[in-house]
Amino acid sequence: MSDKMNRRAFLGMTAAGAAGVVLGDLLGKAQVALPTNKAAATTTNETLNFYGTHQTGVVTPAQNFANVAAFDVTTSDVKELQALMKQWTEMAATLMAGKPLAVEPQDGAFPPTDTGEQFGLDTGKLTLTFALGATFFEKEGVDRFGLRSRKPAGLTEMPIFHKDSLQEQLTHGDIVVQACADDPIICFHAIRNLTKAARGVAHLRWQQTGQLGVKSQGTKRNLFGFKDGTANPALQDETFMKNNVWIDASDKDSAPWLAGGTYMVVRRIHMRIETWDQQTYSDQEEIIGRQKVSGAPMDGKAEFDTPQFAADAEGKVTALDSHIRLSNPRTGENSERERILRRGYNFMDNLDSVGRINAGLLFVCFNRNIQTQFESIQKRLTNPKMPDQMLAYTDTTGGGYFAVLPGVSSKGSYLGQTLFE
Numbered sequence: 371m372s373d374k375m376n377r378r379a380f381l382g383m384t385a386a387g388a389a390g391v392v393l394g395d396l397l398g399k400a401q402v403a404l405p406t407n408k409a410a411a412t413t414t415n416e417t418l419n420f421y422g423t424h425q426t427g428v429v430t431p432a433q434n435f436a437n438v439a440a441f442d443v444t445t446s447d448v449k450e451l452q453a454l455m456k457q458w459t460e461m462a463a464t465l466m467a468g469k470p471l472a473v474e475p476q477d478g479a480f481p482p483t484d485t486g487e488q489f490g491l492d493t494g495k496l497t498l499t500f501a502l503g504a505t506f507f508e509k510e511g512v513d514r515f516g517l518r519s520r521k522p523a524g525l526t527e528m529p530i531f532h533k534d535s536l537q538e539q540l541t542h543g544d545i546v547v548q549a550c551a552d553d554p555i556i557c558f559h560a561i562r563n564l565t566k567a568a569r570g571v572a573h574l575r576w577q578q579t580g581q582l583g584v585k586s587q588g589t590k591r592n593l594f595g596f597k598d599g600t601a602n603p604a605l606q607d608e609t610f611m612k613n614n615v616w617i618d619a620s621d622k623d624s625a626p627w628l629a630g631g632t633y634m635v636v637r638r639i640h641m642r643i644e645t646w647d648q649q650t651y652s653d654q655e656e657i658i659g660r661q662k663v664s665g666a667p668m669d670g671k672a673e674f675d676t677p678q679f680a681a682d683a684e685g686k687v688t689a690l691d692s693h694i695r696l697s698n699p700r701t702g703e704n705s706e707r708e709r710i711l712r713r714g715y716n717f718m719d720n721l722d723s724v725g726r727i728n729a730g731l732l733f734v735c736f737n738r739n740i741q742t743q744f745e746s747i748q749k750r751l752t753n754p755k756m757p758d759q760m761l762a763y764t765d766t767t768g769g770g771y772f773a774v775l776p777g778v779s780s781k782g783s784y785l786g787q788t789l790f791e
Protein backbone atom coordinates (compact mmCIF):
# COMPACT_ATOMS: atom_id res chain seq x y z
CA MET A 371 0.00 0.00 0.00
CA SER A 372 1.36 3.45 -0.91
CA ASP A 373 2.16 6.10 1.64
CA LYS A 374 -0.58 8.24 0.17
CA MET A 375 -3.12 5.53 0.69
CA ASN A 376 -1.91 4.93 4.21
CA ARG A 377 -2.28 8.56 5.13
CA ARG A 378 -5.73 8.90 3.59
CA ALA A 379 -7.01 5.82 5.28
CA PHE A 380 -5.45 6.94 8.45
CA LEU A 381 -7.05 10.40 8.34
CA GLY A 382 -10.39 8.76 7.83
CA MET A 383 -9.64 6.65 10.83
CA THR A 384 -8.95 9.57 13.16
CA ALA A 385 -12.15 11.20 12.09
CA ALA A 386 -14.11 8.06 12.75
CA GLY A 387 -13.89 8.21 16.52
CA ALA A 388 -12.23 7.06 19.65
CA ALA A 389 -13.44 3.57 20.42
CA GLY A 390 -12.68 1.77 17.20
CA VAL A 391 -12.94 2.27 13.47
CA VAL A 392 -14.53 0.31 10.74
CA LEU A 393 -12.16 0.29 7.84
CA GLY A 394 -14.04 -1.79 5.36
CA ASP A 395 -15.78 1.19 3.78
CA LEU A 396 -12.56 3.07 3.42
CA LEU A 397 -10.66 0.30 1.79
CA GLY A 398 -13.36 -1.63 0.03
CA LYS A 399 -12.45 -4.76 1.97
CA ALA A 400 -14.11 -6.92 4.52
CA GLN A 401 -14.94 -4.83 7.56
CA VAL A 402 -12.21 -4.73 10.13
CA ALA A 403 -12.56 -3.03 13.51
CA LEU A 404 -9.29 -1.57 14.64
CA PRO A 405 -8.95 0.06 18.04
CA THR A 406 -7.51 3.57 18.15
CA ASN A 407 -5.22 5.02 20.70
CA LYS A 408 -7.55 6.37 23.34
CA ALA A 409 -5.37 9.13 24.74
CA ALA A 410 -4.61 10.57 21.33
CA ALA A 411 -8.26 10.86 20.55
CA THR A 412 -9.43 12.22 23.86
CA THR A 413 -6.74 13.86 25.94
CA THR A 414 -4.42 16.00 23.85
CA ASN A 415 -2.23 16.86 26.82
CA GLU A 416 -0.99 13.28 26.81
CA THR A 417 0.53 13.82 23.37
CA LEU A 418 3.78 15.70 22.89
CA ASN A 419 4.47 17.57 19.67
CA PHE A 420 7.17 16.02 17.52
CA TYR A 421 7.88 19.25 15.63
CA GLY A 422 10.00 22.07 17.04
CA THR A 423 13.42 23.74 17.14
CA HIS A 424 14.71 21.02 19.43
CA GLN A 425 13.87 17.33 19.63
CA THR A 426 11.77 16.07 22.51
CA GLY A 427 13.10 13.75 25.20
CA VAL A 428 15.79 16.19 26.35
CA VAL A 429 14.05 18.86 28.42
CA THR A 430 10.83 16.84 28.52
CA PRO A 431 10.07 15.81 32.12
CA ALA A 432 11.24 12.19 32.35
CA GLN A 433 8.53 9.69 31.60
CA ASN A 434 8.58 6.48 33.62
CA PHE A 435 10.14 4.15 31.04
CA ALA A 436 12.90 4.32 28.48
CA ASN A 437 14.14 2.14 25.69
CA VAL A 438 17.41 3.27 24.15
CA ALA A 439 18.44 1.52 20.95
CA ALA A 440 21.61 1.80 18.91
CA PHE A 441 21.76 0.92 15.22
CA ASP A 442 24.60 0.05 12.91
CA VAL A 443 24.13 1.29 9.37
CA THR A 444 24.50 -1.56 6.88
CA THR A 445 24.00 0.26 3.60
CA SER A 446 26.77 2.18 1.87
CA ASP A 447 24.30 4.27 -0.12
CA VAL A 448 23.74 7.68 1.41
CA LYS A 449 20.48 8.04 -0.50
CA GLU A 450 19.06 5.02 1.30
CA LEU A 451 20.11 6.52 4.58
CA GLN A 452 18.47 9.81 3.74
CA ALA A 453 15.30 7.98 2.74
CA LEU A 454 15.32 6.15 6.08
CA MET A 455 15.61 9.45 7.93
CA LYS A 456 12.62 10.77 6.00
CA GLN A 457 10.62 7.65 6.76
CA TRP A 458 11.61 7.72 10.44
CA THR A 459 10.57 11.38 10.61
CA GLU A 460 7.05 10.58 9.43
CA MET A 461 6.88 7.55 11.64
CA ALA A 462 8.08 9.45 14.72
CA ALA A 463 5.48 12.19 14.23
CA THR A 464 2.77 9.56 13.86
CA LEU A 465 3.92 7.46 16.80
CA MET A 466 4.20 10.46 19.11
CA ALA A 467 0.71 11.53 18.07
CA GLY A 468 -0.46 8.11 19.26
CA LYS A 469 -1.71 7.09 15.85
CA PRO A 470 -1.24 3.77 14.10
CA LEU A 471 1.48 3.78 11.47
CA ALA A 472 -0.88 2.59 8.81
CA VAL A 473 -4.33 1.20 8.38
CA GLU A 474 -4.53 -1.76 6.10
CA PRO A 475 -6.97 -4.49 5.21
CA GLN A 476 -6.41 -7.68 7.13
CA ASP A 477 -6.63 -9.85 4.06
CA GLY A 478 -3.45 -11.73 4.68
CA ALA A 479 -1.70 -10.42 1.58
CA PHE A 480 1.23 -8.87 3.44
CA PRO A 481 2.50 -8.38 6.97
CA PRO A 482 0.91 -5.44 8.79
CA THR A 483 2.91 -2.20 8.65
CA ASP A 484 2.12 -1.45 12.29
CA THR A 485 2.87 -4.35 14.61
CA GLY A 486 -0.09 -3.35 16.76
CA GLU A 487 0.82 -4.08 20.38
CA GLN A 488 0.03 -0.47 21.36
CA PHE A 489 -3.54 -0.43 20.05
CA GLY A 490 -5.87 0.58 22.84
CA LEU A 491 -3.12 1.95 25.09
CA ASP A 492 -2.64 5.59 26.09
CA THR A 493 0.05 7.49 24.18
CA GLY A 494 2.10 7.51 27.38
CA LYS A 495 3.58 10.88 26.36
CA LEU A 496 5.95 9.12 24.00
CA THR A 497 9.05 11.03 22.95
CA LEU A 498 11.57 9.86 20.36
CA THR A 499 15.05 11.35 20.26
CA PHE A 500 17.38 10.61 17.33
CA ALA A 501 21.15 10.98 17.52
CA LEU A 502 24.28 10.03 15.56
CA GLY A 503 27.51 8.42 16.73
CA ALA A 504 31.00 9.27 15.47
CA THR A 505 31.08 6.07 13.37
CA PHE A 506 28.18 7.41 11.32
CA PHE A 507 30.67 9.84 9.77
CA GLU A 508 33.78 7.73 9.70
CA LYS A 509 34.38 4.09 10.52
CA GLU A 510 37.81 2.47 10.55
CA GLY A 511 39.18 5.41 8.57
CA VAL A 512 36.53 5.17 5.85
CA ASP A 513 34.38 8.14 4.86
CA ARG A 514 31.32 5.92 4.52
CA PHE A 515 28.80 8.40 3.18
CA GLY A 516 30.89 11.37 2.07
CA LEU A 517 29.92 13.12 5.31
CA ARG A 518 33.25 12.91 7.14
CA SER A 519 33.98 16.61 6.66
CA ARG A 520 30.71 17.39 8.44
CA LYS A 521 31.51 15.43 11.61
CA PRO A 522 31.36 17.76 14.61
CA ALA A 523 34.86 17.93 16.12
CA GLY A 524 33.49 17.27 19.60
CA LEU A 525 31.81 14.02 18.58
CA THR A 526 34.25 11.21 19.28
CA GLU A 527 33.73 7.60 20.23
CA MET A 528 33.33 7.29 23.99
CA PRO A 529 36.80 6.61 25.44
CA ILE A 530 37.48 3.93 28.01
CA PHE A 531 37.65 5.64 31.40
CA HIS A 532 39.53 4.29 34.41
CA LYS A 533 37.83 1.09 35.63
CA ASP A 534 35.43 0.85 32.67
CA SER A 535 34.54 -2.67 31.49
CA LEU A 536 32.96 -1.78 28.18
CA GLN A 537 31.39 -4.63 26.25
CA GLU A 538 31.35 -4.25 22.50
CA GLN A 539 27.74 -5.44 22.19
CA LEU A 540 26.52 -2.73 24.60
CA THR A 541 28.69 0.14 23.37
CA HIS A 542 28.81 2.77 20.57
CA GLY A 543 26.62 2.63 17.44
CA ASP A 544 26.05 4.72 14.31
CA ILE A 545 22.57 5.93 15.26
CA VAL A 546 20.79 6.01 18.60
CA VAL A 547 17.09 6.36 19.24
CA GLN A 548 15.83 7.07 22.73
CA ALA A 549 12.15 6.23 23.26
CA CYS A 550 10.61 7.38 26.53
CA ALA A 551 6.99 6.92 27.61
CA ASP A 552 4.86 6.19 30.64
CA ASP A 553 4.22 2.66 29.35
CA PRO A 554 7.06 0.26 28.46
CA ILE A 555 5.01 -1.30 25.67
CA ILE A 556 4.79 2.10 23.97
CA CYS A 557 8.58 2.43 24.06
CA PHE A 558 9.10 -1.10 22.80
CA HIS A 559 6.55 -0.66 20.03
CA ALA A 560 8.24 2.51 18.77
CA ILE A 561 11.72 0.98 18.68
CA ARG A 562 10.45 -2.24 17.17
CA ASN A 563 8.64 -0.51 14.33
CA LEU A 564 11.53 1.87 13.60
CA THR A 565 13.79 -1.18 13.48
CA LYS A 566 11.43 -2.99 11.16
CA ALA A 567 11.34 0.00 8.80
CA ALA A 568 15.14 0.14 8.77
CA ARG A 569 15.64 -3.39 7.44
CA GLY A 570 18.35 -3.46 4.80
CA VAL A 571 19.62 -0.01 5.79
CA ALA A 572 20.41 -0.29 9.50
CA HIS A 573 20.13 -2.99 12.11
CA LEU A 574 19.96 -3.06 15.89
CA ARG A 575 23.29 -3.14 17.66
CA TRP A 576 21.96 -2.94 21.22
CA GLN A 577 18.82 -2.08 23.06
CA GLN A 578 18.65 -1.10 26.73
CA THR A 579 15.62 -0.46 28.87
CA GLY A 580 15.15 1.53 32.04
CA GLN A 581 12.47 2.64 34.44
CA LEU A 582 11.71 5.00 37.28
CA GLY A 583 9.38 4.65 40.26
CA VAL A 584 5.99 5.12 38.63
CA LYS A 585 4.08 6.91 41.38
CA SER A 586 6.87 8.24 43.58
CA GLN A 587 6.41 11.69 45.05
CA GLY A 588 9.10 14.24 44.26
CA THR A 589 12.58 13.32 43.10
CA LYS A 590 12.79 9.70 41.99
CA ARG A 591 15.32 7.31 43.49
CA ASN A 592 18.06 5.19 41.98
CA LEU A 593 18.80 1.61 43.04
CA PHE A 594 21.23 2.70 45.75
CA GLY A 595 18.09 4.10 47.37
CA PHE A 596 19.07 7.78 47.01
CA LYS A 597 17.12 10.57 45.38
CA ASP A 598 18.65 11.12 41.96
CA GLY A 599 18.20 14.41 40.14
CA THR A 600 18.05 16.82 43.09
CA ALA A 601 20.77 19.15 41.82
CA ASN A 602 19.68 18.86 38.19
CA PRO A 603 18.82 22.19 36.53
CA ALA A 604 15.14 23.08 36.38
CA LEU A 605 13.74 21.95 33.04
CA GLN A 606 12.07 25.33 32.55
CA ASP A 607 15.39 27.13 32.98
CA GLU A 608 15.81 28.29 29.40
CA THR A 609 18.94 30.28 30.16
CA PHE A 610 20.62 27.16 31.50
CA MET A 611 19.54 25.11 28.48
CA LYS A 612 20.80 27.80 26.12
CA ASN A 613 24.16 27.99 27.90
CA ASN A 614 24.76 24.34 28.80
CA VAL A 615 22.58 22.09 26.65
CA TRP A 616 21.66 23.36 23.19
CA ILE A 617 24.38 23.63 20.56
CA ASP A 618 24.77 27.00 18.86
CA ALA A 619 25.78 27.43 15.19
CA SER A 620 28.91 29.28 16.31
CA ASP A 621 30.13 26.57 18.74
CA LYS A 622 33.77 25.97 18.00
CA ASP A 623 33.88 22.22 18.64
CA SER A 624 30.60 21.54 16.94
CA ALA A 625 29.19 22.06 13.43
CA PRO A 626 26.75 24.69 12.18
CA TRP A 627 24.34 22.04 10.87
CA LEU A 628 23.98 20.75 14.45
CA ALA A 629 22.59 24.05 15.82
CA GLY A 630 19.59 23.28 18.02
CA GLY A 631 20.90 19.81 18.79
CA THR A 632 22.85 18.63 21.81
CA TYR A 633 25.23 15.84 22.78
CA MET A 634 23.90 12.77 24.53
CA VAL A 635 26.09 10.59 26.73
CA VAL A 636 24.88 7.11 27.61
CA ARG A 637 26.62 4.99 30.26
CA ARG A 638 25.31 1.60 31.30
CA ILE A 639 26.48 1.50 34.92
CA HIS A 640 26.08 -1.82 36.66
CA MET A 641 25.69 -1.43 40.43
CA ARG A 642 27.29 -3.93 42.77
CA ILE A 643 24.04 -4.20 44.64
CA GLU A 644 25.07 -7.07 46.93
CA THR A 645 28.19 -5.22 48.11
CA TRP A 646 26.38 -1.90 48.47
CA ASP A 647 23.74 -3.51 50.64
CA GLN A 648 26.43 -4.46 53.18
CA GLN A 649 27.47 -0.82 53.71
CA THR A 650 26.21 0.99 56.78
CA TYR A 651 23.75 3.81 56.54
CA SER A 652 26.40 6.41 57.33
CA ASP A 653 28.89 4.94 54.87
CA GLN A 654 26.30 5.03 52.11
CA GLU A 655 25.61 8.69 52.89
CA GLU A 656 29.30 9.52 52.97
CA ILE A 657 29.83 7.89 49.59
CA ILE A 658 27.05 9.86 47.91
CA GLY A 659 27.50 13.04 49.96
CA ARG A 660 23.81 13.36 50.76
CA GLN A 661 21.39 12.12 53.41
CA LYS A 662 19.58 9.03 52.27
CA VAL A 663 15.96 9.64 53.27
CA SER A 664 15.59 13.39 52.76
CA GLY A 665 18.16 13.83 50.00
CA ALA A 666 19.52 16.87 51.88
CA PRO A 667 23.24 17.65 51.62
CA MET A 668 25.31 16.45 54.60
CA ASP A 669 25.42 19.97 56.02
CA GLY A 670 21.79 20.80 55.25
CA LYS A 671 18.30 19.99 56.44
CA ALA A 672 16.14 19.94 53.33
CA GLU A 673 16.65 18.31 49.93
CA PHE A 674 17.23 21.51 47.99
CA ASP A 675 19.56 23.20 50.50
CA THR A 676 22.87 24.16 48.89
CA PRO A 677 25.91 22.40 50.35
CA GLN A 678 28.56 24.79 51.68
CA PHE A 679 31.77 23.08 50.57
CA ALA A 680 33.88 26.21 51.06
CA ALA A 681 33.16 26.10 54.78
CA ASP A 682 34.28 22.46 54.91
CA ALA A 683 37.62 22.61 53.13
CA GLU A 684 38.94 19.39 54.67
CA GLY A 685 35.85 17.40 53.86
CA LYS A 686 34.88 16.63 57.45
CA VAL A 687 31.15 16.97 56.76
CA THR A 688 31.00 16.12 53.06
CA ALA A 689 33.90 13.87 52.04
CA LEU A 690 36.15 15.32 49.36
CA ASP A 691 35.75 12.09 47.37
CA SER A 692 31.99 11.83 47.83
CA HIS A 693 30.02 11.58 44.61
CA ILE A 694 28.34 14.97 44.72
CA ARG A 695 31.41 16.87 45.84
CA LEU A 696 33.60 15.46 43.10
CA SER A 697 30.95 15.81 40.42
CA ASN A 698 30.21 19.42 41.37
CA PRO A 699 32.83 20.99 43.64
CA ARG A 700 30.94 24.29 43.37
CA THR A 701 33.98 26.39 42.65
CA GLY A 702 32.01 29.14 40.95
CA GLU A 703 31.89 29.93 37.26
CA ASN A 704 33.85 26.90 36.15
CA SER A 705 31.54 24.47 37.96
CA GLU A 706 28.54 26.26 36.51
CA ARG A 707 29.89 25.95 32.97
CA GLU A 708 30.41 22.21 33.43
CA ARG A 709 26.88 21.43 34.56
CA ILE A 710 24.99 18.79 32.58
CA LEU A 711 21.36 17.76 32.32
CA ARG A 712 20.99 14.22 33.68
CA ARG A 713 18.05 12.07 32.52
CA GLY A 714 18.86 8.52 33.53
CA TYR A 715 16.78 5.43 34.25
CA ASN A 716 17.21 2.41 36.53
CA PHE A 717 17.66 -0.95 34.87
CA MET A 718 16.77 -4.29 36.41
CA ASP A 719 17.60 -7.34 34.36
CA ASN A 720 18.07 -10.98 35.24
CA LEU A 721 21.14 -12.26 37.04
CA ASP A 722 24.47 -11.82 35.30
CA SER A 723 26.66 -14.73 34.21
CA VAL A 724 28.09 -15.17 37.72
CA GLY A 725 24.76 -14.96 39.53
CA ARG A 726 24.83 -11.34 40.66
CA ILE A 727 21.82 -9.06 40.38
CA ASN A 728 22.18 -7.36 37.02
CA ALA A 729 20.87 -3.93 37.86
CA GLY A 730 22.09 -0.37 37.78
CA LEU A 731 21.73 3.00 36.20
CA LEU A 732 21.26 3.67 32.53
CA PHE A 733 22.95 7.05 32.89
CA VAL A 734 21.91 9.52 30.22
CA CYS A 735 22.96 13.13 30.14
CA PHE A 736 22.75 15.99 27.68
CA ASN A 737 25.33 18.72 27.28
CA ARG A 738 26.51 21.29 24.78
CA ASN A 739 30.14 20.22 24.83
CA ILE A 740 31.14 16.69 25.85
CA GLN A 741 34.78 17.51 26.55
CA THR A 742 34.30 20.57 28.75
CA GLN A 743 31.21 19.25 30.52
CA PHE A 744 30.59 15.49 30.84
CA GLU A 745 34.22 14.44 30.35
CA SER A 746 35.54 17.07 32.69
CA ILE A 747 33.25 15.74 35.45
CA GLN A 748 33.82 12.10 34.54
CA LYS A 749 37.61 12.50 34.62
CA ARG A 750 37.42 13.80 38.18
CA LEU A 751 35.14 10.92 39.21
CA THR A 752 37.54 8.37 37.74
CA ASN A 753 40.83 10.03 38.64
CA PRO A 754 42.92 7.15 40.07
CA LYS A 755 44.55 9.56 42.55
CA MET A 756 41.25 10.35 44.27
CA PRO A 757 38.38 8.52 42.60
CA ASP A 758 34.71 8.90 43.45
CA GLN A 759 34.11 6.55 46.41
CA MET A 760 31.11 5.24 44.48
CA LEU A 761 33.41 3.81 41.81
CA ALA A 762 34.06 0.82 44.09
CA TYR A 763 30.37 -0.12 43.75
CA THR A 764 29.88 0.30 40.01
CA ASP A 765 31.06 -1.17 36.70
CA THR A 766 30.36 0.63 33.47
CA THR A 767 29.72 -1.90 30.74
CA GLY A 768 28.35 0.08 27.81
CA GLY A 769 27.06 3.30 26.30
CA GLY A 770 28.44 5.89 23.93
CA TYR A 771 28.55 9.47 22.74
CA PHE A 772 25.93 10.72 20.29
CA ALA A 773 25.02 13.99 18.60
CA VAL A 774 21.30 14.65 19.00
CA LEU A 775 19.98 16.05 15.74
CA PRO A 776 18.29 19.46 15.64
CA GLY A 777 14.50 19.36 15.89
CA VAL A 778 12.33 18.99 12.79
CA SER A 779 10.73 22.41 12.53
CA SER A 780 7.70 21.53 10.45
CA LYS A 781 6.00 18.91 8.30
CA GLY A 782 7.90 18.32 5.10
CA SER A 783 11.28 18.74 6.81
CA TYR A 784 13.10 15.68 8.10
CA LEU A 785 15.59 14.46 10.69
CA GLY A 786 19.15 15.30 9.70
CA GLN A 787 18.12 17.53 6.79
CA THR A 788 20.72 20.17 7.66
CA LEU A 789 23.38 17.47 7.58
CA PHE A 790 22.39 15.81 4.30
CA GLU A 791 21.60 18.94 2.28
Ligand code: HEM
Nearest residue numbers: 592596597598599600601602639694697698731747748764
Ligand atom coordinates in the same frame (compact mmCIF):
# COMPACT_ATOMS: atom_id res chain seq x y z
C1 HEM B 1 25.54 4.41 39.13
C2 HEM B 1 26.01 5.59 38.87
C3 HEM B 1 25.54 6.84 39.55
C4 HEM B 1 24.74 7.00 40.63
C5 HEM B 1 24.07 5.93 41.47
C6 HEM B 1 24.62 8.42 40.87
C7 HEM B 1 23.90 8.97 41.91
C8 HEM B 1 23.81 10.30 42.19
C9 HEM B 1 23.11 10.86 43.31
C10 HEM B 1 22.36 10.07 44.35
C11 HEM B 1 23.28 12.19 43.26
C12 HEM B 1 22.74 13.23 44.25
C13 HEM B 1 21.40 13.74 43.92
C14 HEM B 1 21.34 14.62 42.72
O1 HEM B 1 21.72 15.79 42.75
O2 HEM B 1 20.92 14.11 41.70
C15 HEM B 1 24.06 12.49 42.08
C16 HEM B 1 24.41 13.74 41.66
C17 HEM B 1 25.17 13.97 40.56
N1 HEM B 1 25.74 13.06 39.72
FE1 HEM B 1 25.59 11.08 39.86
N2 HEM B 1 25.34 9.08 39.92
C18 HEM B 1 25.92 8.16 39.09
C19 HEM B 1 26.73 8.41 38.02
C20 HEM B 1 27.10 9.66 37.60
C21 HEM B 1 27.94 9.95 36.46
C22 HEM B 1 28.56 8.92 35.53
C23 HEM B 1 28.03 11.29 36.38
C24 HEM B 1 28.76 12.16 35.37
C25 HEM B 1 29.91 11.99 34.93
C26 HEM B 1 27.27 11.86 37.47
C27 HEM B 1 27.11 13.20 37.71
C28 HEM B 1 26.41 13.72 38.74
C29 HEM B 1 26.25 15.15 38.94
C30 HEM B 1 26.80 16.25 38.05
C31 HEM B 1 25.47 15.30 40.09
C32 HEM B 1 25.03 16.62 40.71
C33 HEM B 1 26.01 17.07 41.73
C34 HEM B 1 25.58 18.37 42.33
O3 HEM B 1 25.43 19.34 41.57
O4 HEM B 1 25.38 18.41 43.54
N3 HEM B 1 26.72 10.83 38.18
N4 HEM B 1 24.39 11.31 41.45
